[in-house]
Amino acid sequence: MTSSALKRPLFTMLALSLAISSAFAAAPAPEPTSAPVAIEQPADRWDLSELYKSQADFDADATRLSAQLKQLAAYKGQLGASPARLKSALDLYADARKRINLLNVYASQYYDQDTGDNTGNQLNQRAALMNNEFGQAAAFIQPEILTIGAKRIQAMLAQDKGLQLYRFQLDNILRNAPHTLDAAGEQLISQFGLATGSAGSIYQTLSSSEIPWPTVTLSDGAQVKLDQAAYTQYREQGNRADRKLVFDAFWGKWKEFERTFGETLYGQLKSDAAYAKVHHYPDSQTAALDGDHLPPAVYQTLIAQTNANLPTLHRYLKLRARMLGIKDLAYYDLYPPLIHSDQTFPLADGKKMMLDAVAPLGPDYVKTLDAAVHARWMDAYPRPRKTSGAHMIGEAYDVHPYVLLNYTGNYESATTLAHEWGHAMHSVLANKAQPAIYASYSTFVAEIASTTNEALLLDERLKQARNDDERLLYLGAALEGLRGTYFRQAMLAEFEAAIHAKVDKGEALTGEEISSIYGGILKRYHGEAQGVMKVDPLYTVEWAYIPHFYNAFYVFQYATSIAAAQEFSQRILAKEPGALAAYLKMLSSGGSAYPYDLVKAAGVDLASPKPYQALAARMNSIMDQIEAIESKRGK
Structure with missing residues (x-):
């Protein structure tokens, strides 16, 4: 779960990370699981080694991040010393932000591919702690820039052309002057980053793990345990009495x-x-x-x-x-x-349908998407303990986006494929055209x-x-x-x-x-x-x-x-x-x-x-x- 943007200093808020908020990046409705699933091949799963070849490499990068955050703290009180000093601090912040995004992507995707693997859970917990440390380390930047003031910041931008890269970020901070506390206040608020997410965490635990889901017997004699995934499947039943039974039992439990x-x-x-x-x-x-x-x-x-x-x-x-x-x-x-249809769309067909559909976006778009969709950027098929639904994470700036699907072969799966790769191509285009910040x-x-x-x-x-x-x-x-x-x-x-x-x-x-x-x-x-x-x-x-x-x-x-x-x-x-x-x-x-x-x-x-x-x-x-x-x- 992501914390509200207002719980972080604005400067860290500008890092808006899909990696941290992937739970909310999925399409609004969960994907059905009624169509047949193909036999999974190694090429149908993503390759996280392109992020870090081993957990030792992850640990080493986490250590580098910790060192950067200590270096960042040394800039406190010095941002207004000179344009060069301000630029140096912002450069360090930008590099640390890129690093923590990479760590977040690895941790979240490692967990999502197998939620029962304790290693993934530990990585996610470490990432949450690092996010909080990052927010605390950067909490002084926004109020200090506001203390320097718009007039001095504009003069510094004019003096150092290298600072122009950060003009939009600096202007946005200055815009938010009425809503920014002093350094002590922002530091205090950042301390609450972990604690104030408890409502969402409690909701997630109760709704995902602890509700005793009801079991119903359908008109064909099948007994179904109505957890959230089963509900999204069986609410589509052709038999109307079964649909009412599913709704009454499922919502009765929530009641x-x-x-x-x-x-x-x-x-x-x-x-x-x-x-x-x-x-x-x-x-x-x-x-x-x-x-x-x-x-x-x-x-x-x-x-x-x-x-x-x-x-x-x-x-x-x-x-x-x-x-x-x-x-x-x-x-x-x-x-x-x-319309009831038994028509299926194997993953290979879904990819071709998508590539044909995006032809109006131009040959460069199609060529780039074709190469990406046939690389190991995607975890395609459902498995026990894999995260449900679908999402894209595009924050691995120097690597590439990652796409999670639970492809079942029905038409909705094909539309979800096109949806998530639309996200991925957005990240590809933005990463190519823009600096990491x-x-x-x-x-x-x-x-x-x-x-x-x-x-x-x-x-x-x-x-x-x-x-x-x-x-x-x-x-x-x-x-x-x-x-x-x-x-x-x-x-x-x-x-x-x-x-x-x-x-x-x-x-x-x-x-x-x-x-x-x-x-x-x-x-x-x-x-x-x-x-x-x-x-x-x-x-x-x-x-x-x-x-x-x-x-x-x-x-x-x-x-x-x-x-x-x-x-x-x-x-x-x-x-x-x-x-x-x-x-x-x-x-x-x-x-x-x-x-x-x-x-x-x-x-x-x-x-x-x-x-x-x-x-x-x-x-x-x-x-x-x-x-x-x-x-x-x-x-």
């Missing part, structure tokens, strides 16, 4: 722990509110958005436009009911695929690269579809992707804003009260008042299942990103002059500018209604195509 999860989430919300207050922000949301200098209008416009576009979601839900042959659509009917990029931009690749994959598959059944498979998957990544994540964002606002005002929250807030939003989004879908009150404890809430104001970026991706992909496919160059420039820019500015410069303003209206139009177009096929068949 038993509603009070406890209410306490853990309330603890996280209080922590976020406290850090916001300490740093002189009016509320938690403003504090979280300011980390990336995101205009509040982005969040506000997303929520407003999503609510305005709820008729599109309701149209989809009514279409789902018709295609499933259900008159009284219920929340447990949300996950069965619109600006190679890392914000989540606000990151999810655009991945969802644009998904949009391109859909376009290509529709062109290649051999019949209406196959076309319906792709269209149905695209609809569910837009629902899950746009409407659902925007709904979660609205809920998150509501509960944070209450705690920011000093109000207490219990698990039951949180369920009531969530239930009201859940029912409104799914049109219960309009008779579109019925939501059983038991299912309103669903909020407790979602780990993203322990990373404040994160989920909204899935929704903004998929909206931007629809616009970027359509422009690129239409060969709009300058569209491809602007898109690739945005990816290559890494974190060298504020993320909202990068996206806007590439042609999409996420503080305006247009991208969200375009997404709704895209969703309606897909439904038009499905209904045309259904009409042709006399349905």
Whole structure:
């Protein structure tokens, strides 16, 4: 779990590391495990020796990091001595940051490939300690730069051209002067970095390891232990009674722990509110958005436009009911695929489909991706004790990105492949174009690269579809992707804003009260008042299942990103002059500018209604195509 950016000094926050936050980098919905899995080959697993050939090499680099942090401490009180002294300190900080990123990647990926290996757990714990030591060692930099002041910093930048590399970072620190404490204050806050993550850690332990999962007997006589992985699989059951049984048992178990999860989430919300207050922000949301200098209008416009576009979601839900042959659509009917298909996509086919799909991004992009996807950058198949889901970590600046999948051979696996390699290519392009200090990029931009690749994959598959059944498979998957990544994540964002606002005002929250807030939003989004879908009150404890809430104001970026991706992909496919160059420039820019500015410069303003209206139009177009096929068949 990553700690909130506000729990670290701003200067270390600028290192925004996907390596540390990989648990939240996965796609919103866990990947099903129902399709057959190929026999794993050595080439289907990543090669971590490209990071460190042995743990002895890891230990040696950790020792070098410790020495660097001691050297960094020697600069305390001296940053304003001269431009050369400031540059020397920033150079040392940048190199130490690159080193700790590499250590983080190795530790996290070693653990993810086999969570039962005690060595990986030990490496992860060491990495967490090193992250905290790094934050403490660098805690003096930001307040000391603020003490030097903008006038003197600008003069130093003019005197030493070598300092120009750090202009954006320095300007960002100066921008945050009202929200930065003195050196002693920032040092004190950094000391709490490990302790204040306890709410998320308790949640993770309880939800992953200690809940006594229920066992149900399905209509075919199969007995299923409903842990989280089984739930994501069996909620798709074709038998409606089985789906209700799965939902009732699974959410009934979460309901038993509603009070406890209410306490853990309330603890996280209080922590976020406290850090916001300490740093002189009016509320938690403003504090979280300011980390990336995101205009509040982005969040506000997303929520407003999503609510305005709820008729599109309701149209989809009514279409789902018709295609499933259900008159009284219920929340447990949300996950069965619109079209049942036994078609499989072996990994080799998935790779080829992806490479064909990204052809509109240019021959250089395709060539680079082709080489990368056939190298040992990826751990492809599920195994016992391997981390579930999918993610990409791109922080190994001098090496390459790493991709984790649990590829099962269904179409969703193929879309996840394209999604995660979209992330990986973002890192490849940014690492190539930017120095290490600006190679890392914000989540606000990151999810655009991945969802644009998904949009391109859909376009290509529709062109290649051999019949209406196959076309319906792709269209149905695209609809569910837009629902899950746009409407659902925007709904979660609205809920998150509501509960944070209450705690920011000093109000207490219990698990039951949180369920009531969530239930009201859940029912409104799914049109219960309009008779579109019925939501059983038991299912309103669903909020407790979602780990993203322990990373404040994160989920909204899935929704903004998929909206931007629809616009970027359509422009690129239409060969709009300058569209491809602007898109690739945005990816290559890494974190060298504020993320909202990068996206806007590439042609999409996420503080305006247009991208969200375009997404709704895209969703309606897909439904038009499905209904045309259904009409042709006399349905």
